[in-house]
Amino acid sequence: MSSKDLAVSVRGLSKSYTIAHNDEKHTTLAEALVHRAKNPFARRQTETFWALKDLDFEIEKGDVVGIIGRNGAGKSTLLKILSRITEPTRGVIDLYGRVGSLLEVGTGFHPELTGRENIYLNGAILGMRRSEIQRQFDAIVDFSEVSQFLDTPVKRYSSGMYVRLAFAVAAHLNPEILIVDEVLAVGDVSFQKKCLGKMGDVSRQEGKTVLFVSHNMAAVEKLCRSCILLAGGQIVVAGETAAVMSEYLDSRAAEVDAQVSTALADRKDRQGEGQIRLTALTICDANGVPVEAVASGESIQFRLGYQCCEPGPNTNVTAAIAISTHSGNFITMLSNELSDDQFELTRPSGVFTCRLPKLTLSAGHYLINVAVNRNSIMQDWIQEAATLTVESGDYFGTGRTPPPSHGGVYFHQQWSVD
Secondary structure, three states, X not given: OOHHHEEEEEEEEEEEEEEEEOOOOOOOHHXXXXXXXXXOOOOOEEEEEEEEEEEEEEEEOOOEEEEEOOOOOOHHHHHHXXXXXXXXOEEEEEEOOOEEEEOOOOOOOOOOOEHHHHHHHHHHXXXXXXXXXXXXXXXXXXXXXXXHHOOOEHHHOOHHHHHHHXXXXXXXXXXXXXXXXXXXXXXXXXXXXXXXXXXXXXXXXXXXXXXXXXXXXXXXXXXXXXXXXXXXXXXXEEEEHHHHHHHHHHHHHHHHHHHHOOOHHHOOOEEOOOOEEEEEEEEEOOOOOEOOOEXXXXXXXXEEEEEEOOOOOEEEEEEEEEEEEOOOOEEEEEEOOOOOOOEEEOOOXXXXXXXXXXXXXXXXXXXXXXXXXXXXXXEEEEEEEEEEEEEOOOOOXXXXXXXXXXXXXXXXXXXXOO
8 A cells, every 4th residue: 555545554563661560669768778778789670561562554544443452452552652642662653644632631731721722732733823723713612612711721621621622622623643542431422422423524524534442332333444453462353343343342242251250249340338248140030030041021130139248227228230232332220229219228138139020122142230339329339240141032922023233122112003
């Protein structure tokens, strides 16, 4: 491929960091000097960590590329190198065009300057003339929706206001290559939708190149024509979005299956105060018999074991079960707070039971997160606590089962014609 068709070319890109181990911290200079005097030949134990290793890829002009992978895969490191924020350890990067990036809240902003001044500062950093910035100024302000605070120092902005203005600047000041990290998750839902639409317009109508990092697979699928999957700082697969996402979701499903095999009581990846702990999650049929799968339209029970770690009674207790797809799309929340069932725990252990008279999910595999609160304070929260397998069932009692492509949730419905 000739350079005139390329926006980004990466060859042999690697980035390493030196990690220190057993490095004693000293609060005063005297402590440091005494320690050195007692251990004159002591050496710090260090380890070389490769955040990226031997990456090779090319991105065409006008393409929208998703960079996906688990936390720690190297996505943000890659974008920081492409944005010239971090130097690579080795490798060659060729960028054919002006780069605009939004990697963290307030990227490129000076906190003491006003929003107006930061627009001109960012434009200058991108190499734009003042006249070019002025032409786009009104569009930037209108998109950001912060006109009321335009002459306020950005250090007084909320994180959402930061993101609004930062994205508006990055998207409107005519970069040939736009790099956006997960920072959009800070904004509200309507603004995220607005940003995704703008990135699509930038690519389709203006022929700009977009690199987009997100854990929102629905956004990646909608926006990106191709994807790069990273794991352990290396490229696992690159190509069309559908194929790469399938590879990623298959690997995520295997990881989740390995994780949920650990008993809930033994899980270490939990958050909360810990006065109440969740000990088990069992999926049962209508009679309370544990099942491995349930069909659409059948009755189902979620039985959530708990243990009180301090004397009761524990009042105003809320249990919650969240169901989502493997791609991270949230479907619904089940909670005794929503059904207005008040719980008071008087025994050291027991079971919360949530009964659904008719499961409205279509066939597929789902993830379950669980949590318990007391007096609105999180006591225990475990993500990916279990998987729920739903099989095709005669939900409507007609013998007709819609394919999964028709949607993930069923509704009772009655039709008539006049």
